[in-house]
Amino acid sequence: MTTATRSAVVDAVTAVDATFGTVFEQIDSWRAAIERHVAAHHGRVTVTEIDELVEALVVPGLSAANALIIGAGFVASPGFISDAEWHLAWWLGHANTFGVGSADPALRRLEAEEDPSSESFRDYTTLEWWRVPAATGAPHITGPYVDYLCTDDYTLTLTVPVMYEGRMIGVAGADLYVNDIERTLLPHVRAIGSTATVVNASRRVVVSTDPHRPTGAILRPDDTAEQIACGQTSLVLVLG
């Protein structure tokens, strides 16, 4: 590999790390604010309090022009909120057309079924964006996946565990459209000049210079391809 190629690879890895890193930094600031609030209230928080807090935290990011984040919020561990067994404090941005079918949707709150006795209720603690950070205690990128309930589109969900006294009290997170990520990352990956593909931890393609490697396909292992971890993210840049 030439020095020029090597430097383009480093640039691409840096771009991937920075793109997700910026979003994770924002989520992490929400996590810290929620943890401070919870600690200040000795672990007792009501639905109203958490909603006010989370709304104030996430709405500015969702309102920004050209925001990558199209949905964000906090999802509570069952039993943590004092007056609701299950609770989601989640907001959808202007770019998020979920459920409205209009070209200019308003910033709004996600309406989710929180009553476990309801037929349509399902336990979110079984889903990847919850399950993985709960198991590892670390930030996690879920997707690309079709999120048919919250964005109605091809999505990446970033989640971070929120802790109080050593136990997880929920996750803070954000949704990104895969479209936007492709637009953001493709120029950087393309600069490498040969086939390069960003895959997630399950080897699902996030973006590739090869137009015949569709986003969402699984890149089958190939021993000859060089693999480079993209900084703090769980994403991997595969060369060749």
Add this chain to the structure above:
Amino acid sequence: MPQSIRSTTAARAAVFAPVAGGGRAELVAQRLTDAIELGLLSHGERLPSESEMARQFGVATVTTREALEALRELGLVETRRGRDGGSFVIAEGSRTARIDRRVKALSRVELRDMGVYYSAIAAMAAELAADRSTPDDIQHLHATIDATDATAETSSRRGEGTFRLEVAALSQSARLVREELRLQAEFAPLLWLCLREETHRVRSREAHLAVVAAIEDFDGETARRLTVAHIAGAIEWLLDAKAELERRG
């Protein structure tokens, strides 16, 4: 993000998505009728106001008024005046009788065509899913099948919808998922009428397991073939049921 928190949320959103084309009042009325039959709108639920619905459907208020009138005539909605007034869903009584009426009202050509269209979407989704699923995804599909109680009709019906939606999601195609949801809202109560019988509920479960096995083997061809056959079976059952209903008059 909160996928599957409420598997009907998106389906409900599809209910109120804008309608296009002529006969808008009929389309709105049909959309609401289907939603009531499917159980997406439940008994006693208050519908949005005429103007709110008009905004959501992207039609004139007079159109939603006309649609509501049609629903009142069908006995699916009642309108109460006053402070706590509005239009409320009536879904009590026999769901079976209502569905039977619709089966009789639709022609064989329409029913078969709906099967062909649905099968095109569902089979393509299954084929793509076989190429794009991780072991974790397979486990999730198994969990969906296990959560369905084949001895109960409601659970089977819901399980059928959830399974198909999960497979569609694994295709990684947002359009296929949206089309799957739309078609479920439109056809599912009729298409899966065979789930009234326990034999078919068991057969459905076996078909799902076979599709998952094919997806696990990266065998898109088999996943597609099994899906087409499963849906074709449901349509043939439906046409037999229709013939039987017509014989009885």
